[in-house]
Amino acid sequence: MRRPFIAGNWKMNMTHLQAISFIQDLEYKYSNKNNCEVAVCPPATSLKSVKTIIDSDNIDIKLGAQNMYYESSGAFTGEISPEMLKALGVEYVIVGHSERRQYFGETNNIVNKKVKAAFNAGLKPIMCVGESLKVRESGKAEEFVLSQIEECLNGINEESIIDLTVAYEPIWAIGTGKTATSKDANDVCLVVRRKIGEIFSKKISEIIRIQYGGSIKPSSISDLMNMSDIDGALVGGASLEVDDFIAIINY
Numbered sequence: 260m261r262r263p264f265i266a267g268n269w270k271m272n273m274t275h276l277q278a279i280s281f282i283q284d285l286e287y288k289y290s291n292k293n294n295c296e297v298a299v300c301p302p303a304t305s306l307k308s309v310k311t312i313i314d315s316d317n318i319d320i321k322l323g324a325q326n327m328y329y330e331s332s333g334a335f336t337g338e339i340s341p342e343m344l345k346a347l348g349v350e351y352v353i354v355g356h357s358e359r360r361q362y363f364g365e366t367n368n369i370v371n372k373k374v375k376a377a378f379n380a381g382l383k384p385i386m387c388v389g390e391s392l393k394v395r396e397s398g399k400a401e402e403f404v405l406s407q408i409e410e411c412l413n414g415i416n417e418e419s420i421i422d423l424t425v426a427y428e429p430i431w432a433i434g435t436g437k438t439a440t441s442k443d444a445n446d447v448c449l450v451v452r453r454k455i456g457e458i459f460s461k462k463i464s465e466i467i468r469i470q471y472g473g474s475i476k477p478s479s480i481s482d483l484m485n486m487s488d489i490d491g492a493l494v495g496g497a498s499l500e501v502d503d504f505i506a507i508i509n510y
């Protein structure tokens with residue numbers, strides 16, 4: 260049985276002061292009837308503050324970062340290393356988000372290096388894949404996503420891979436209010452799982468969690484979570500509203 264995993268991607272929102280008040284409000288109202296694993300992924304500037312509050316209140320919310328570089332240290336002005344995140348108590352890191360791919364030139368090759376670097380530092384990557392509207396309309400969504408999976412997971416060893424989460428996020432559904440139908444989302448998640456089975460083993464493919472992401476709302480989460488191969492959600496906009504995020508956790 261895969262434990263459901265709901266992660267909130269705050270993107271570039273909230274100062275660290277706003278983040279503190281947000282996480283306090285979230286903790287105050289928190290409930291988790293499905294025993295999901297829950298993570299929040301604030302901007303790098305808020306990681307430390309959010310971690311301090313989660314720890315002092317002893318609440319079981321995990322901390323994730325939204326990005327990192329793949330080198331450990333050195334002359335890479337402005338970048339943050341996996342080891343730096345680990346030292347802050349970060350457990351998860353989002354890699355290959357479509358906004359990173361679109362605005363910051365992140366390729367499958369770079370994502371592959373980041374996944375490896377995350378594992379090396381003891382972080383658990385949430386690796387994002389997903390097709391554009393053009394690709395979907397051309398009928399090649401599955402093919403496109405599977406090639407992302409192959410390239411991004413190239414050369415990763417079997418011991419590490421069990422800590423991977425895949426987030427299937429069709430680009431046309433992110434922040435647009437359009438959610439993929441549960442069936443369409445599940446179809447892609449199913450082929451992703453099969454591909455992971457081919458690359459690694461059937462056993463591993465049954466352990467790895469696959470999230471769906473893209474305009475998830477309290478009203479759309481239950482149908483998605485009822486599907487066979489969707490194990491959780493990567494939530495953007497709705498994770499910035501405490502009540503909505505809690506409603507999603509308690510789908």
Ligand code: PGA
Nearest residue numbers: 433434473474475495496
């Ligand atoms: P959204 O973002 O829920 O606002 O569509 C999801 C994501 O980009 O992770």
